[in-house]
Amino acid sequence: MNRRGFIKAGLAAGAAGLLGPARLARAQTGDSLTRYLDHLPVPPVLRPGHGTNRVVMTEFRQQLHSQMPPTKLWGYNGIYPGPTIEVRAGQSVDFQWESNLPLNHLLQSAVDHELHGANMGAPEVRNVVHLHGARVLPHSDGFPEAWFTPGFKHTGPAFDGKLYTYTNGQPATSLWYHDHALGITRLNVLTGLAGFYLIRDDQEDSLNLPDGDYEIPLLIQDRLFNGDGSLLYPIVTDGTQEVWIPEFFGDTVLVNGKVWPHLDVEPRKYRFRMLNGSNARFYHMTLVESTKSGQLLGNKPAPVFNQIGTDGGLLPAPVKLTELLMAPAERFDIVIDFSDQDGKNFVLTNDGPAPFPGGGEVVPTEVMQFRVSKRLSGRDTSSVPKVLNPLQLLSRHDAVQTRDLELSELDRDSDGFPIVGLLDGLRWGDGVTETPKAGTTEVWNLVNTTGDAHPIHVHLVEFQVLERQPFSQDFWDAHRKIQYTGPPQAPASNERPARKDTVISYPGLVTKIIAKFDLPQGTHASPGQRFHYVWHCHILEHEDNEMMRPMDVIA
Ligand code: C2O
Ligand code: CU
Ligand code: CU
Numbered sequence: 001m002n003r004r005g006f007i008k009a010g011l012a013a014g015a016a017g018l019l020g021p022a023r024l025a026r027a028q029t030g031d032s033l034t035r036y037l038d039h040l041p042v043p044p045v046l047r048p049g050h051g052t053n054r055v056v057m058t059e060f061r062q063q064l065h066s067q068m069p070p071t072k073l074w075g076y077n078g079i080y081p082g083p084t085i086e087v088r089a090g091q092s093v094d095f096q097w098e099s100n101l102p103l104n105h106l107l108q109s110a111v112d113h114e115l116h117g118a119n120m121g122a123p124e125v126r127n128v129v130h131l132h133g134a135r136v137l138p139h140s141d142g143f144p145e146a147w148f149t150p151g152f153k154h155t156g157p158a159f160d161g162k163l164y165t166y167t168n169g170q171p172a173t174s175l176w177y178h179d180h181a182l183g184i185t186r187l188n189v190l191t192g193l194a195g196f197y198l199i200r201d202d203q204e205d206s207l208n209l210p211d212g213d214y215e216i217p218l219l220i221q222d223r224l225f226n227g228d229g230s231l232l233y234p235i236v237t238d239g240t241q242e243v244w245i246p247e248f249f250g251d252t253v254l255v256n257g258k259v260w261p262h263l264d265v266e267p268r269k270y271r272f273r274m275l276n277g278s279n280a281r282f283y284h285m286t287l288v289e290s291t292k293s294g295q296l297l298g299n300k301p302a303p304v305f306n307q308i309g310t311d312g313g314l315l316p317a318p319v320k321l322t323e324l325l326m327a328p329a330e331r332f333d334i335v336i337d338f339s340d341q342d343g344k345n346f347v348l349t350n351d352g353p354a355p356f357p358g359g360g361e362v363v364p365t366e367v368m369q370f371r372v373s374k375r376l377s378g379r380d381t382s383s384v385p386k387v388l389n390p391l392q393l394l395s396r397h398d399a400v401q402t403r404d405l406e407l408s409e410l411d412r413d414s415d416g417f418p419i420v421g422l423l424d425g426l427r428w429g430d431g432v433t434e435t436p437k438a439g440t441t442e443v444w445n446l447v448n449t450t451g452d453a454h455p456i457h458v459h460l461v462e463f464q465v466l467e468r469q470p471f472s473q474d475f476w477d478a479h480r481k482i483q484y485t486g487p488p489q490a491p492a493s494n495e496r497p498a499r500k501d502t503v504i505s506y507p508g509l510v511t512k513i514i515a516k517f518d519l520p521q522g523t524h525a526s527p528g529q530r531f532h533y534v535w536h537c538h539i540l541e542h543e544d545n546e547m548m549r550p551m552d553v554i555a
Helices: 006-015 019-028 185-190 473-479
Strands: 052-062 071-076 084-088 093-099 129-132 163-166 173-179 194-200 215-223 252-255 262-264 269-276 283-290 305-310 313-321 324-326 331-337 345-350 366-371 399-411 418-423 441-448 454-458 463-470 502-505 509-516 530-537 548-554
Touching: 129 163, 173 185, 173 269, 173 331, 194 215, 194 269, 252 366, 269 324, 283 366, 324 331, 418 530, 441 454, 441 502, 454 509, 502 509
Parallel strands: 052 093, 084 194, 215 269, 262 366, 399 441
Antiparallel strands: 052 071, 093 163, 129 173, 173 194, 215 252, 269 331, 283 324, 283 345, 305 313, 305 331, 345 366, 399 418, 441 509, 454 502, 454 530, 463 509, 530 548
16 A cells, blocks of 8 residues: 555645535635625633533524625534633643533534444444643543543543643743544534633743734634525545545635634734634735735735744744744644724735645645735734743753654555555554653654644643654665655744644655643653543544544553
8 A cells, every 4th residue: 555645645635526516616605795794703711610510512503704605614602713712730620521512513424433433333423622732631631532422421532531731831821622522522612612712821921922802713614605695614525434535725724713813903913823723724825915905915015924923922032924834733833913093904824835844735826915004093002022932952861761753654556546644654543652751852754655644732731843864765665664765854933842742744745843741830740640641643534533642641
């Protein structure tokens, strides 16, 4: 079997009919929807209190664009995106996630019973909630087999109680919560099960960053719609599974649950907490001046992006960028200064190839619009300090273990259609092989032998990106050893120094990350005790089809 070729896979999927329904939907929705018609919604804030904070998953209808009928969705507490949960660092909160969802899946035709965890006999609707980027104990981490059904009638083999405790023992940052049920995460998230979770602390408060009305979360997700406004998730019936597709790519982009919205801003600084919550799409974004209706005025200078934070919190110092490359699950904390831009409009454009970086599938070229249409309501006294939150760099000399971990893909011989994605050649159900000792530091070399980039996420820890380096595929195939074929490449300016939990592993390169595997603060562990977590590709179609592995941190 062929081992490379997510690029080819994209084309194969087209041949197999993946692009068929996508094109149809595009004609019915994407092309006909007026850009920037609707205001950007901001999800309501949920500040958890003492005792158990209950959040319920339900089915409801919500209008995602004013020219579209309301769409049937699933969401937390009846909204999409879910409420933005806000806590202080060190504040311990208890949550109980519950489901009042129907027993049949909203995207029933796309449920694939040949995928791990979704086999015949498993309840069709299963959910579990993961707080992405949080340092928590396993029983609160949303292990993919800790799922439950409506009313907790059935629970998965790893289910360990309804109550989750988030101790928030980490610096201020933007986390997000989303569904993580084995074999069906891609469909559950697509229905709307995602929301922000912000941790704040005194250190961040002391920086005088834009806040209040001037701090806005932006959850970016692509979707496909049928003509009646219902969600469309394409299926392939002559693929390598029942109906699984290798990646979901939509032709419309939603921000905070609205298709191509606009935001009216004052001529001042704004802080945007950006999250790519898409199943598979990478966005490569720039800010381009436009007319109010969205016609691009290409040659005019636009404000820069001041990136002040990423997955695990504030950067040591701001990084100025004119373009943003965001993989699924990555968070970018950005300040844009609209001072002196009165009356101007700016479109956040996208030209990120899909799949990334090889391309072949539909690419929606716009994300949203900013209109500097509001009068300044008061002097902008906020700042972007030169020093944000210093970071101690981990040294590879501290690493007690280096793991070479292969990212690979098995493809069908006849047409290259992907069968599964694998991590280190193993499947979800194979025994645990990544067993870092608690408190120790390890280097993981992500050896990407596929034709695509994969956003790799490790639960529990924040890691640091060391470097990337080209390697010989042939030598790897023959010996399963790394032979470098060129010099190391420095990470992007917003990748190091930075606290990351998701990293882009590019094809043809070894991506080297370093992490200290500390258990959550205050954990009482007996020697040898195992703490179960996971690491995986955050392209949800890959995660659902074997590109996820268990990981045990051993005390
Ligand atoms: Cu955002 Cu294990 O996932
Ligand atoms: Cu996570
Ligand atoms: Cu992947």
